[in-house]
Amino acid sequence: MGDLLGVAVLGAGHMGADHIRRLDRVVSGARVAAVADPDAGRAEEAVAGLDAVTVHTEAEAALDAPGVEAVLIASPGPAHQEALLAAFARGLPVLCEKPMVPDTAGALCVLEAEARLGRRLAQIGFMRRYDAEYRRLKALLDDGRLGRPLMLHCVHRNVSSPPDFTSAMLVDSSVSHEIDAARWLLGHELTSVSVLRPRPSSGAPQGLLDPQFVLFETADGALVDVEVFVNCGFGYQVRCEAVCEAGSARIGDDHGMLVTARGAAGAEVPQDYLVRFADAYDREVQTWVDATRRGRVTGPSVWDGYAASAVAEAGVRSLGSGARVAVELAARPGLYAAGR
Amino acid sequence: MGDLLGVAVLGAGHMGADHIRRLDRVVSGARVAAVADPDAGRAEEAVAGLDAVTVHTEAEAALDAPGVEAVLIASPGPAHQEALLAAFARGLPVLCEKPMVPDTAGALCVLEAEARLGRRLAQIGFMRRYDAEYRRLKALLDDGRLGRPLMLHCVHRNVSSPPDFTSAMLVDSSVSHEIDAARWLLGHELTSVSVLRPRPSSGAPQGLLDPQFVLFETADGALVDVEVFVNCGFGYQVRCEAVCEAGSARIGDDHGMLVTARGAAGAEVPQDYLVRFADAYDREVQTWVDATRRGRVTGPSVWDGYAASAVAEAGVRSLGSGARVAVELAARPGLYAAGR
Amino acid sequence: MGDLLGVAVLGAGHMGADHIRRLDRVVSGARVAAVADPDAGRAEEAVAGLDAVTVHTEAEAALDAPGVEAVLIASPGPAHQEALLAAFARGLPVLCEKPMVPDTAGALCVLEAEARLGRRLAQIGFMRRYDAEYRRLKALLDDGRLGRPLMLHCVHRNVSSPPDFTSAMLVDSSVSHEIDAARWLLGHELTSVSVLRPRPSSGAPQGLLDPQFVLFETADGALVDVEVFVNCGFGYQVRCEAVCEAGSARIGDDHGMLVTARGAAGAEVPQDYLVRFADAYDREVQTWVDATRRGRVTGPSVWDGYAASAVAEAGVRSLGSGARVAVELAARPGLYAAGR
Amino acid sequence: MGDLLGVAVLGAGHMGADHIRRLDRVVSGARVAAVADPDAGRAEEAVAGLDAVTVHTEAEAALDAPGVEAVLIASPGPAHQEALLAAFARGLPVLCEKPMVPDTAGALCVLEAEARLGRRLAQIGFMRRYDAEYRRLKALLDDGRLGRPLMLHCVHRNVSSPPDFTSAMLVDSSVSHEIDAARWLLGHELTSVSVLRPRPSSGAPQGLLDPQFVLFETADGALVDVEVFVNCGFGYQVRCEAVCEAGSARIGDDHGMLVTARGAAGAEVPQDYLVRFADAYDREVQTWVDATRRGRVTGPSVWDGYAASAVAEAGVRSLGSGARVAVELAARPGLYAAGR
Structure with missing residues (x-):
């Protein structure tokens, strides 16, 4: 070197x-x-x-x-x-x-x-893909000990959104992380997406559909659900639970330090992704x-970037129509065959 | 007395x-x-x-x-x-x-x-409604400290199902508990239901659609999702997280005793609802x-029993068609007005 | 009946x-x-x-x-x-x-x-002895899976002490619970006790030695330590960790409900023993x-009551002298032979 | 640069x-x-x-x-x-x-x-001192929110000790980390040490006094206890709870990934300090x-290294005699005044 x-x-x-x-x-x-x-x-x-x-x-x-x-x-x-x-x-x-x-x-x-x-x-x-917890979850899924994954339950919460955040950005900016993580963890492309819209939080800016609840299906029938809530007010939280045929595994509930004071026991919740994902x-x-x-x-390759974009774009369409939207991908060039 | x-x-x-x-x-x-x-x-x-x-x-x-x-x-x-x-x-x-x-x-x-x-x-x-954790969650939601509830994320897992369990029974028997709990916790009737079907676990009996993922909407726009998995193989788990405008609260992750041995720290998972809900x-x-x-x-009144039945029946219909099914209730007799 | x-x-x-x-x-x-x-x-x-x-x-x-x-x-x-x-x-x-x-x-x-x-x-x-968690810990120790117990780490905290609480009462009233629990869990009499006195908390009444740190030895060489802190200000906490030859087990860290709000994730801490031990x-x-x-x-028998009293009295003496005090028990009447 | x-x-x-x-x-x-x-x-x-x-x-x-x-x-x-x-x-x-x-x-x-x-x-x-959790604990103690620290409860466990490990090395090698951590966290020199010896684990090599329970006092009256158990068999665990006048804070109970399978919910326990403290x-x-x-x-300065050595040496003496041993330090050169 x-x-x-x-x-x-x-x-x-x-x-x-x-x-x-x-x-x-x-x-x-x-x-x-x-x-x-x-x-x-x-x-x-x-x-x-x-x-x-x-x-x-x-x-x-x-x-x-x-x-x-x-x-x-x-x-x-x-x-x-x-x-x-x-x-x-x-x-x-x-x-x-x-x-x-x-x-x-x-x-x-x-x-x-x-x-x-x-x-x-x-x-x-x-x-x-470089986060220690996600890598441990990926390794656990890959070693087959828990059987095939059937569902991913994901949570993605921010304290508050930037000033000009739009309803579509919940899907194509925030959830794009879960899109890639789901593809990587499950080893299959996502084939459909539905975006459900609970009533907006009064803590969200006027007109922003926040939270949203996004559902994906994979090519081999697994289900992925994502709560995305970018004005939750209380912290930055990223959780992921993989439910498999022989067990489940969950990341994102860490408490590095448990503090007990004044009638409460608890952990500080990081307020920012730069803190949570610094390593x-x-x-x-x-x-x-x-x-x-x-x-x-x-x-992660350009194929990964492209696929995330395509899924997100389909999600934005589902957000508009309220209907399930199928994801269509271009043929995968041979360059990316060995892939991920 | x-x-x-x-x-x-x-x-x-x-x-x-x-x-x-x-x-x-x-x-x-x-x-x-x-x-x-x-x-x-x-x-x-x-x-x-x-x-x-x-x-x-x-x-x-x-x-x-x-x-x-x-x-x-x-x-x-x-x-x-x-x-x-x-x-x-x-x-x-x-x-x-x-x-x-x-x-x-x-x-x-x-x-x-x-x-x-x-x-x-x-x-x-x-x-x-008599479980200590559910009562604490209900009290927390009712006191308004966390703002209005927007979503409930529920999990209902059994080790294995009885011999003659049918796909419909996941909805009208297992999920009926979540149906009543959601109505009671949120204080509103459920107005729609969708049942999604991830690929069945290889651990489930041939032909049984297990797990299922059930979505409900309430009269005032809250969203309820329920993972029901009656042949999960690893334990009896009932969890519920209420996501509100100013915070979230989760029950069902108790570990009464944390055991550390042979490279693992953990808690025993009860294997039966009679254990979990004895109190x-x-x-x-x-x-x-x-x-x-x-x-x-x-x-809980007869009205509660009736409403649970109606929602479950709609769920079974959604299970068959794959589509969202609206729930229609008879007019509520005055006897139940003061209600729940 | x-x-x-x-x-x-x-x-x-x-x-x-x-x-x-x-x-x-x-x-x-x-x-x-x-x-x-x-x-x-x-x-x-x-x-x-x-x-x-x-x-x-x-x-x-x-x-x-x-x-x-x-x-x-x-x-x-x-x-x-x-x-x-x-x-x-x-x-x-x-x-x-x-x-x-x-x-x-x-x-x-x-x-x-x-x-x-x-x-x-x-x-x-x-x-x-009737608490669900203690019973599970007792059963785990008795089944031998973790090997012989070597140490018990105990914590006993109250929000605040009654008006006329004395330094001796931390030992003979508060710690008497741990005395009986240790005897019962370990299956041996306690043979010595030492009471250490960290500097008193400024939250304790003037003149009260609070917290204290109490050490016991059992007849077969196990060690028991107890933090007793009756004006800790933040909650009622009773914890016990048994460290054994092949693993450790801890009770008392339950969180029945995890609440996340305003930058913190945590559980409510019960404020009273009547709440914690109601069942x-x-x-x-x-x-x-x-x-x-x-x-x-x-x-629990009169012998158990007697032994607890004797150990507590020795503890009060150690509190006074700062030295290790041996516990001396009368001969055990045959009536109590089958014992606990 | x-x-x-x-x-x-x-x-x-x-x-x-x-x-x-x-x-x-x-x-x-x-x-x-x-x-x-x-x-x-x-x-x-x-x-x-x-x-x-x-x-x-x-x-x-x-x-x-x-x-x-x-x-x-x-x-x-x-x-x-x-x-x-x-x-x-x-x-x-x-x-x-x-x-x-x-x-x-x-x-x-x-x-x-x-x-x-x-x-x-x-x-x-x-x-x-560079570990993320210890730094958060130090920052919390320094900001004064929890009041003055009164006690530190520490645990230091290894799966097994190297072949030629001696009873003294539990104190002067293993516990030396806790010695420095306690001095740093509490901001005071340690002034006495006692080493208690529970009965040795049958999992420890013949003749090795393992586990040990070490007690320190600081110059201003705080108490530090350390369980050191270098053949615990089940994992590498480092915990530290600071009990303060207005609350307590605990580090070392992290579970980065919670796995539920076959009747148990739990986390993997790292087997090595190079894993735990890599960052x-x-x-x-x-x-x-x-x-x-x-x-x-x-x-950390040479003074820190010297002080740790002096305390450890006193601990080894207490290990031999069973008695409390006072720690005596040389005068602190002005070079280290601004100190830690």
Whole structure:
């Protein structure tokens, strides 16, 4: 392991700045070589104190900057497609934050572009696959001890949603994590989705359908239900229970510290996903850096990003109609056969 | 509180014999005065050692036996309707095991008979309302601290089903408990039901659709989901989480004793509802005895029994068609207005 | 099981009134026949609404009242010795609240009196032996699955102590429960005790040594530690972990209902032993009534009461000296050989 | 943050090899520049695949190797003193695994040597201070919400002890972690220690006093008890409950994944400290690398290492005598005043 991997980071907002810090301070083997953000001041601020890094307002300029060997895309979703294609054109490995591309047509376009290259360059940022609890659940399901999984009961709660959150974003932004997790845990594509709408919470902004209750079916008949409640007010909670033929396993009920005071015993509930999944983000980026420096690409693929997009889009349609919506996927290119 | 209440117990099978024991040994203020069972030997065996009790093969003979002041119906469901009407005809207070009457038409007939009497005589055996955890959850929801309930997530698992269990019985026998609990906890009637069918577990008998996933909507827009899995193989589990506007509360995850041994920390899971709900049965019967001796009738009413039946029957229809089925209830007689 | 057992209740204070209610309303097979309390008004109030009960200001008068077949002693501790002896003199079965007799000399006197009778008449009120969790722990230890017990870690916390609580009462009143539980769970007498005194909590009354940390050794070398903290301020908690050669088991961490709200997940902590051990009290009295009506005496014996007293008295001495105090017991009369 | 910090690792055994991997693959900003181990083959194996690293059989040769700017001592305890002094002589920053020095005299010698330098160079490897749960407990105690701590109840269990483990090593090796944790959490020196010896487990090697129960008092009157049981057979468990004036807080009861199967609900218990504290080790080393590259020394100091040694040595004495042993510490050099 010789020199450090030079990474161009696209986007210097909340998530981009966190990844810059992570590349510089947490993970070994990498360095930030270039940063691009339309807001040059924000980019300058994010790299304060770093050596040998160039700052740009255009993404492509960052890709072409000296020392850039790989790209981390943390810009807003609508910019992802162009950035991915630009990275592909240069043969640069990419770690792309989710959603890979906000619309399924664009996702398919990226999928086809990588397929034409004939080799994988992109890893998609489904970081739950790197979370310690999810990995233990995946390992347990894979070893067959509990028999085949029949149902997943999932809960996804946020304290409150950002100002401009829409009813559709509960499905295609929040639930997209469960979509990928369900596909990964169960090893099958999701084939249908229904979105049920309980009466909205009075704690949700006017007009937002929150909570929602989303149901998926898999290709081999398993059922996945997801409560998504982004203005629950009391904490950030991600739970998943897999009900199998010979047992069930549940993650997400941890209490690292039990406090008893004033008539109550309990645990603090994390208020933010950056707290809950900090280790997962670290592990994700480190895995990527290490693989990249060895010339390999592992982890969630563009196919995974595409499939999540397609399922989410179907979910939004179900949200509108109230009916069950079948998910239709393009044929899976041979590049992704060995898959996940 | 002077003399003991003389009770006629109809049915001396598993449940009837347990209630005879309870009346004799657990609850105060009552005595078993008569027992009826078509199998006279079984009835004799159930009352061995008791004084002043007569044994009959006909239910009506037991109702007319000396010293009988009240009736506990623990015979098979198909016999309930006739027994209830016989008790009504004699003005005898009744505690009737669930299901009150297996079919909704019969349930409605009983409802109308009691309504014609103009006073309540019957209490229906929804014993979860007497379970300590359910009562705490009910009290919490009622005090308003967590805001309005939006969703109930329920789990109902048995180790294995009896030999002749049918797919419909998952809904109208097993889930009938959740039906009453949801109505009681949420304070609203259930207005629709959908039954989803994940692929059957290989641990279930051939042809049985097990597990099922049942969805209900309430009159004011709350959503109730129930996983029912009667051949789960690993234990008897009843859980209920109420998701409200300002918090959630969950019951059924108790571990009375945490055992750590051989690489695992954990709790024993009760294997039977008679273990899990023993206190609830005791409390139920005691409450009934006490109220009866004061000439009052409290607890779940015939209306509750009727409504459960109607919802279950709709559920069975949804199970057949795969579609959402609306629940239609008869007009509620004024007798039940103050209700639940 | 014919007529109801006529019980004389001595003492109509907090605990006596609760037992009167329990005999009348909760347990089957018994009735309150007489009540004695120096405060006749308090006694009258406690029996309001009961039939066929006489009220007395002298204990012996109650024992001699018509219909009295058994005695429940719930008067203050200093009155117990005389009441026990009076019951013995009349051959009446007794359930005596703990402490059996406050001083060890008096306890020994009662022990000898019963031994002279040559048959057991008294059951002592160590109700933890009837608690569901303790019984499960006892059964687990007895079945040998976890190997021999090596240590018990106990916690005994109260929200706050009564006004006139003394440092000695933490040992001889509060910890007396753990003393009996340890003897019962481990099946050996306690042979030494040490009381350590952490700095007192600022939440404790001036001058009260609270908390204390008490250590016991058993005859066969097991170690028992007890945190007793009677002004902990946050709840009533009783925990016990048995550490054995092949595993450990812990009771007392139940959460019947998990509530998540405002950044915290947790359970309500009961504030009172009457809440936590309500079922145990019921089961205790019922067991006693049933045994008594069959002419038998089971449950904790006078020997158990005596031994607890002796150990507690040694503990108070250790509290004074700071040193380890050996416990010395009188020879065990043959009457108690079959023992617990 | 420019070039990578060149680290000499002393010792290439189990722990040394793990730190070499960590410096190379997990933490950012550092590289392994030299390794020393008497067994040259073992050292070569540990650095296979690394660039620009030299291998030595003598510790001092590694300290003088090109590119060495800092030292990580992971050699056996008896070699620590000489290595620390050699690092001090060269002005090299050091991270030294615990025990800093096995005997208190040697520890004091190192303390004096650093004090003569007038600046801190060494950080001691008490990695629990970097564990997420311990940090949350520390933060909670420091913010004062629960009032002053009165007691710590600690549990330290291993599946089985290494072949040559002695009774003294339960105190000076295993409990040394609790010693440092207690000093750090409570913010006071430990002033006395008592070691109680329950009967040994039949699962422990012949002659080993296992388990032990260790009691400490702090300078301001708090009490610390530690169950140490290194052949418990069932798992690696580290628990700590802080009992304070207004509440208690407990860590170490995590269950990341709850599995329910075959009549039991439970969590897997980690079998090894490298699993349980993996993140803590990572965070520890990363913190050290970062501070070192900025020319600073933070974290546990030589004073901490010395104090732990002194308390442990007193504990071993109490183990021998059965009596309470007071801990005497040298005067604290001004260098450590600002302290922990």
